[in-house]
Amino acid sequence: MGGVIIFLVIFLVLGSSILAISEDDFPGWMNEINYKTSESNKSMVIDPTRIIQLSWKPRAFLYKGFLSDEECEHLKNLARGKLEKSMVADNESGKGVLSEIRTSSGTFIDKHHDKIVRCIEERIATFTFLPEENGEALQVLKYQHGEKYEPHFDFFQDKYNAQLGGHRIATVLMYLSNVRKGGETVFPNAPDPQTKDDSWSECAKKGLAVKPVKGDALLFFSLSPDVTPDTMSLHGSCPVIEGEKWSATKWIHVDSFDKPRKAVGCKDENANCAEWAAMGECQKNPSYMVGTDAYPGSCRGSCRVC
Template sequence: MTICVLFFQTVLILWSSVQAISEDDFPGWMREINYDDRLNKKSTAIDPTRIIQLSWKPRAFLYKGFLSDEECEHLKNLARDKLEKSMVADNESGKGVLSNIRTSSGMFIEKHHDETVKRIEERIATLTFIPQENGEALQVLKYENGEKYEPHFDFFHDQYNIQLGGHRVATVLMYLSNVEKGGETVFPNAPDDRVKDETWSECAKKGLAVKPVKGDALLFFSLTPDAETDNMSLHGSCPVIEGEKWSATKWIHVNSFDKPNKSSGCVDENVQCGEWAAMGECQKNPSYMVGTDAYPGACRASCRVC
């Protein structure tokens, strides 16, 4: 599976490698094109002309207009009344803990929750050339004024999480809203030759950065082509200065993230299930935590429904 994943990643790179970043070369980079008007809302196909190669180290690509406005609003509405303070994985135990490193609020949407979510997941698989079963559930995040996520890696430092599908090889970060100022995604280890004016936050001037534009999707890889962890993939979410930021993240693993015994319906798919259950998420967010007979939730064991 690892060899296949790396092969298809190479195909993606060759597909989208056309020229270096330039505001003149890429109409829409500064929001002057409404890509929603060009998107077939029912399509899972990929338009390679919308893919911008941002960096080789790390390997990062921007897809303009990946989601329609309707899809963005749908994901926000699914999450709006279920948001909880975000957690981070402890480097030693792998368990989820609260931390000032990450001050957003978020929730997970179960796989195949509805037709819109299913269509987005299929489109992500087409974009990345990685099977849907290798992905985690979509996580929707909301950042309010001053909230941020300090630079971090998406690959793991603990063996507990590595056992669940291996390292995260790729991340698809979808922006569900525009942000008046701040909220950029920044890669502090990656250089950025662009001259950044006052529309960029100071945080975003410390490396390669991408402004959150509603509907756009950022794809980057946390592993190198030879399957080593990539220290250049260090990334963070700059503090929101004006407005609010909504995003949706799909983390994708080297191997299948679906539990082999999922058909039994009595498993936890996320290491944070115990903490979430203790916080009352089984009642607050049953669609994700418990699910249905057709699509069992991610935390059925911790919710004690089996």
């Protein structure tokens, strides 16, 4: 009985104060929290209602409207005039080679190139729950009529490329343009629950597929939760049939891709550095080849920067 009386006294004394508290004092207590934010931290905001789980094998998720129209155009403008024929990594040596397997053109954009690029990179880290330092520089790609990338894995099948940051664990593929027909991303090894009409290309009908829609971002994991290669992550870019396709790729590793390394005696860290340098990779991919004073690249000797 005494406890009840004490409670009533406390309520009578404090009750008016409690009732006077507004929802601004305890944001969220009436479910009024939303995702509005200032421009300064807009890059960190992720809206889970826009994320669609496409598959568990491989783990694949589609974020609708990940990039704004302005961000898409900015990345395309940064790449124009710098596009080079895309290469693939040789399975034995790890070096980049030209191949009919991949017929697009592309270029790399240095990390933190400008404010917009930095915001996109921060948003990717928030979306994936993977450290920003584990990611490579953005690669912007352009596919014209008939151009494609045959099915391949993003995890490495050579020992050289895995030296820096380990295997690629995840890929974020951002679509920078709409494509009238073709250009889909297809996973030929993955179970396909989709019903596809004539708006899909024949290539896309060979597995789980995603249509390129400007601003959307596809996240998929190349490694299973136990960090073993996921063969279901085999994927390709279907040939463009009508229009052209622009995309931007962020490859993310299991460890830091930016980890400081000492360039003792200015030695190369990869046996293929001299050949890569001769092919112009010092200029095309300076983040990996040259790096900076704080984060030396792997081929500073062959690039003759020290």
